[in-house]
Amino acid sequence: xxxxxxxxxxxxxxxxxxxxxxxxxxxxxxxxxxxxxxxxxxxxxxxxxxxxxxxxxxxxxxxxxxxxxxxxxxxxxxxxxxxxxxxxxxxxxxxxxxxxxxxxxxxxxxxxxxxxxxxxxxxxxxxxxxxxxxxxxxxxxxxxxxxxxxxxxxxxxxxxxxxxxxxxxxxxxxxxxxxxxxxxxxxxxxxxxxxxxxxxxxxxxxxxxxxxxxxxxxxxxxxxxxxxxxxxxxxxxxxxxxxxxxxxxxxxxxxxxxxxxxxxxxxxxxxxxxxxxxxxxxxxxxxxxxxxxxxxxxxxxxxxxxxxxxxxxxxxxxxxxxxxxxxxxxxxxxxxxxxxxxxxxxxxxxxxxxxxxxxxxxxxxxxxxxxxxxxxxxxxxxxxxxxxxxxxxxxxxxxxxxxxxxxxxxxxxxxxxxxxxxxxxxxxxxxxxxxxxxxxxxxxxxxxxxxxxxxxxxxxx
Amino acid sequence: xxxxxxxxxxxxxxxxxxxxxxxxxxxxxxxxxxxxxxxxxxxxxxxxxxxxxxxxxxxxxxxxxxxxxxxxxxxxxxxxxxxxxxxxxxxxxxxxxxxxxxxxxxxxxxxxxxxxxxxxxxxxxxxxxxxxxxxxxxxxxxxxxxxxxxxxxxxxxxxxxxxxxxxxxxxxxxxxxxxxxxxxxxxxxxxxxxxxxxxxxxxxxxxxxxxxxxxxxxxxxxxxxxxxxxxxxxxxxxxxxxxxxxxxxxxxxxxxxxxxxxxxxxxxxxxxxxxxxxxxxxxxxxxxxxxxxxxxxxxxxxxxxxxxxxxxxxxxxxxxxxxxxxxxxxxxxxxxxxxxxxxxxxxxxxxxxxxxxxxxxxxxxxxxxxxxxxxxxxxxxxxxxxxxxxxxxxxxxxxxxxxxxxxxxxxxxxxxxxxxxxxxxxxxxxxxxxxxxxxxxxxxxxxxxxxxxxxxxxxxx
Numbered sequence: 001x002x003x004x005x006x007x008x009x010x011x012x013x014x015x016x017x018x019x020x021x022x023x024x025x026x027x028x029x030x031x032x033x034x035x036x037x038x039x040x041x042x043x044x045x046x047x048x049x050x051x052x053x054x055x056x057x058x059x060x061x062x063x064x065x066x067x068x069x070x071x072x073x074x075x076x077x078x079x080x081x082x083x084x085x086x087x088x089x090x091x092x093x094x095x096x097x098x099x100x101x102x103x104x105x106x107x108x109x110x111x112x113x114x115x116x117x118x119x120x121x122x123x124x125x126x127x128x129x130x131x132x133x134x135x136x137x138x139x140x141x142x143x144x145x146x147x148x149x150x151x152x153x154x155x156x157x158x159x160x161x162x163x164x165x166x167x168x169x170x171x172x173x174x175x176x177x178x179x180x181x182x183x184x185x186x187x188x189x190x191x192x193x194x195x196x197x198x199x200x201x202x203x204x205x206x207x208x209x210x211x212x213x214x215x216x217x218x219x220x221x222x223x224x225x226x227x228x229x230x231x232x233x234x235x236x237x238x239x240x241x242x243x244x245x246x247x248x249x250x251x252x253x254x255x256x257x258x259x260x261x262x263x264x265x266x267x268x269x270x271x272x273x274x275x276x277x278x279x280x281x282x283x284x285x286x287x288x289x290x291x292x293x294x295x296x297x298x299x300x301x302x303x304x305x306x307x308x309x310x311x312x313x314x315x316x317x318x319x320x321x322x323x324x325x326x327x328x329x330x331x332x333x334x335x336x337x338x339x340x341x342x343x344x345x346x347x348x349x350x351x352x353x354x355x356x357x358x359x360x361x362x363x364x365x366x367x368x369x370x371x372x373x374x375x376x377x378x379x380x381x382x383x384x385x386x387x388x389x390x391x392x393x394x395x396x397x398x399x400x401x402x403x404x405x406x407x408x409x410x411x412x413x414x415x416x417x418x419x420x421x422x423x424x425x426x427x428x429x430x431x432x433x434x435x436x437x438x439x440x441x442x443x444x445x446x447x448x449x450x451x452x453x454x455x456x457x458x459x460x461x
Numbered sequence: 462x463x464x465x466x467x468x469x470x471x472x473x474x475x476x477x478x479x480x481x482x483x484x485x486x487x488x489x490x491x492x493x494x495x496x497x498x499x500x501x502x503x504x505x506x507x508x509x510x511x512x513x514x515x516x517x518x519x520x521x522x523x524x525x526x527x528x529x530x531x532x533x534x535x536x537x538x539x540x541x542x543x544x545x546x547x548x549x550x551x552x553x554x555x556x557x558x559x560x561x562x563x564x565x566x567x568x569x570x571x572x573x574x575x576x577x578x579x580x581x582x583x584x585x586x587x588x589x590x591x592x593x594x595x596x597x598x599x600x601x602x603x604x605x606x607x608x609x610x611x612x613x614x615x616x617x618x619x620x621x622x623x624x625x626x627x628x629x630x631x632x633x634x635x636x637x638x639x640x641x642x643x644x645x646x647x648x649x650x651x652x653x654x655x656x657x658x659x660x661x662x663x664x665x666x667x668x669x670x671x672x673x674x675x676x677x678x679x680x681x682x683x684x685x686x687x688x689x690x691x692x693x694x695x696x697x698x699x700x701x702x703x704x705x706x707x708x709x710x711x712x713x714x715x716x717x718x719x720x721x722x723x724x725x726x727x728x729x730x731x732x733x734x735x736x737x738x739x740x741x742x743x744x745x746x747x748x749x750x751x752x753x754x755x756x757x758x759x760x761x762x763x764x765x766x767x768x769x770x771x772x773x774x775x776x777x778x779x780x781x782x783x784x785x786x787x788x789x790x791x792x793x794x795x796x797x798x799x800x801x802x803x804x805x806x807x808x809x810x811x812x813x814x815x816x817x818x819x820x821x822x823x824x825x826x827x828x829x830x831x832x833x834x835x836x837x838x839x840x841x842x843x844x845x846x847x848x849x850x851x852x853x854x855x856x857x858x859x860x861x862x863x864x865x866x867x868x869x870x871x872x873x874x875x876x877x878x879x880x881x882x883x884x885x886x887x888x889x890x891x892x893x894x895x896x897x898x899x900x901x902x903x904x905x906x907x908x909x910x911x912x913x914x915x916x917x918x919x920x921x922x
């Protein structure tokens with residue numbers, strides 16, 4: 001332990017330790033599924049007397065983001081705040097110090113984490129759980145023109161853009177001849193679960209809501225194109241599930257393009273790798289994620305997907321006392337393949353690290369991490385989903401959709417959020433509605449006067 | 462009628478009229494209380510065959526904002542979208558054309574409204590219902606540094622700022638000596654209902670939530686200062702109600718300053734007119750509103766508060782076929798005073814204009830507009846409010862608070878919003894919570910790469 005190298009020891013949050021030597025300090029970077037699960041596991045181990053640690057959770061945001069439902073925020077099915085949960089609220093009883101900040105440096109020799117605001121926090125054990133970001137794989141124009149879907153801000157902005165398109169099209173219709181400039185064309189890159197769920201929800205938004213909100217608009221002009229480079233949707237699912245997703249989306253009017261990639265994106269069109277050009281002013285990039293740039297701060301050679309190489313105990317290869325868990329870790333399954341970047345992996349990672357720390361405190365060794373597959377699910381639309389559970393159990397249609405709803409409600413942290421999401425789902429289902437369709441753009445305020453955002457207008461001439 | 466001067470006639474929305482002459486076109490600018498009420502009244506008159514008009518509602522936003530509850534959004538009691546209601550959703554059955562756009566010009570001779578996007582819409586009757594904006598009365602620094610509270614974007618940004626202050630103070634505490642730079646000082650300018658309600662809710666947020674979310678923070682360092690130039694809070698209420706508000710706020714720790722104004726605001730302090738300087742980095746300006754700048758487009762000499770002068774039928778003085786209703790109209794009560802800029806006035810204005818149009822269609826004259834006072838209410842905090850109803854009925858405490866809750870729920874448009882707000886209120890009351898405390902800043906995304914807001918990060922080196 002290197003507690004003596006402390007440069008700045010936060011004076012707070014020491015309530016956990018008893019008298020005597022100060023407890024080891026665990027810093028967790030990132031409040032996603034892995035970070036939250038680890039905080040809880042460590043708190044539990046501490047309550048049971050198995051471990052004496054002080055825990056600090058660092059996150060750039062003051063909330064956990066429930067990423068599996070971001071696509072419903074982007075398509076106006078859920079309110080933005082339904083899928084964001086205050087970290088201080090959900091971790092209130094866990095005796096953890098929460099620190100809003102962005103990690104800009106890690107001194108793995110001196111055991112110090114540096115934040116953007118200049119603070120330096122020393123650690124005994126560091127756990128990197130910073131997750132993944134949207135990755136463009138170097139496709140030209142994606143960084144400038146496409147929208148990602150990894151945060152509440154992104155989901156909200158995407159919703160603003162989607163809803164604006166229909167307003168613009170209605171306006172063009174009212175003011176002059178119909179345009180063919182791609183205003184009503186939406187291109188989604190990537191046919192994995194995110195792309196499939198987003199395409200299905202967007203088709204549903206058009207069919208249930210836009211049709212009624214904009215009665216003068218010719219709904220047939222709306223075009224939703226889903227582009228997937230592989231020969232099937234939902235890679236990793238069974239062929240039957242992939243086929244069901246394809247059929248389901250096509251029935252809903254989605255134009256699915258398989259075995260073709262996106263060559264480039266501009267402000268008003270997308271060019272596919274087969275040379276076709278699609279006029280489109282809204283492109284959503286769900287074609288891939290890469291590890292958070294924090295991965296580069298450790299100075300190790302990154303693995304596939306630029307993820308951090310870890311050993312069988314999720315320790316960063318070559319660095320003492322640093323773990324990587326969740327989407328940012330290049331953790332392998334029994335087949336030698338990288339594990340998928342999904343919540344169940346992150347949560348099991350966290351459990352393993354907590355076990356390693358508790359065992360180490362008692363001088364015991366821990367069996368190597370082994371992932372237990374929890375299955376996969378994806379919704380296609382209203383009362384339609386595919387689910388593949390361990391043991392070969394497969395479901396489709398309404399039963400899979402109900403299983404999806406229940407599972408996601410249970411995974412969602414915070415009772416208040418669960419109630420709100422459930423209420424929205426019931427409402428939307430019964431009313432055939434997507435009720436959260438506000439264009440809520442903070443830039444209307446931020447650009448008004450100054451960057452700080454005051455909004456009074458001076459009449460003093 | 463001047464229907465023949467039409468320059469661009471929108472081809473849609475003509476379903477209302479039967480055969481023969483095309484119905485008169487009523488354009489309403491603004492979807493606030495007045496605009497919504499007028500759309501509904503006109504639709505009702507049309508359904509009953511009393512009036513043959515085509516109606517277009519123009520608004521800058523796609524939603525109605527329920528301004529009376531914005532202070533609860535700013536203090537994390539309600540979610541942002543709880544108090545915003547999609548115009549297309551609530552007006553779905555009213556046969557109205559909704560047009561997103563900003564009015565930049567009115568040709569009162571040619572009967573044409575010009576929008577920022579270049580569209581020109583002709584009208585037979587124009588109703589200006591654009592509401593009010595925050596007015597700084599020329600106080601230096603307010604436009605640059607103070608926050609208003611008139612839109613969802615403003616309320617959300619204010620909430621972000623409030624929650625950030627506590628994070629910053631916690632961080633300063635953890636990283637070094639306590640600061641005395643005004644991080645935890647909040648100055649609210651204006652002791653009317655908005656200022657009083659905001660001060661009370663902020664004090665409650667601190668007492669119920671911050672105390673638990675930031676256990677290491679010394680709550681006594683938080684300072685909420687309410688500054689009112691007059692000698693009592695809640696001007697217009699009875700002396701007893703004003704006194705109850707003062708007592709209630711002081712009990713909750715609010716530092717109320719009467720008979721003093723704000724001389725200037727800077728980034729880190731406020732100077733009062735008595736020379737005192739208060740270190741404060743968050744100033745909320747609830748000291749006054751002025752008419753929307755749209756008022757200047759008519760070319761008439763504006764009245765007090767820069768409001769549009771109107772006659773006894775709310776017709777703009779000196780201009781044919783243009784009405785002004787709600788906060789933007791300088792409408793006088795029986796005592797010759799300007800009517801207050803509140804929802805009941807706006808709604809009664811709208812009813813009168815609908816009546817004038819229906820009567821005119823039948824060649825009848827309408828009695829002059831006369832405001833029927835509906836009373837006033839303001840909450841001070843949890844289970845505490847003051848209410849003054851017509852006929853001298855006054856309530857205080859829990860009963861007034863319950864009346865306030867019920868009335869605001871009924872006034873709130875949209876069943877879905879009512880359910881959501883009621884749920885939040887019950888939750889917050891039972892749990893002593895303000896559950897919507899996310900820092901949700903779209904600028905984190907907008908500033909990331911470009912102004913359009915893409916958020917992928919390119920790894921292509």
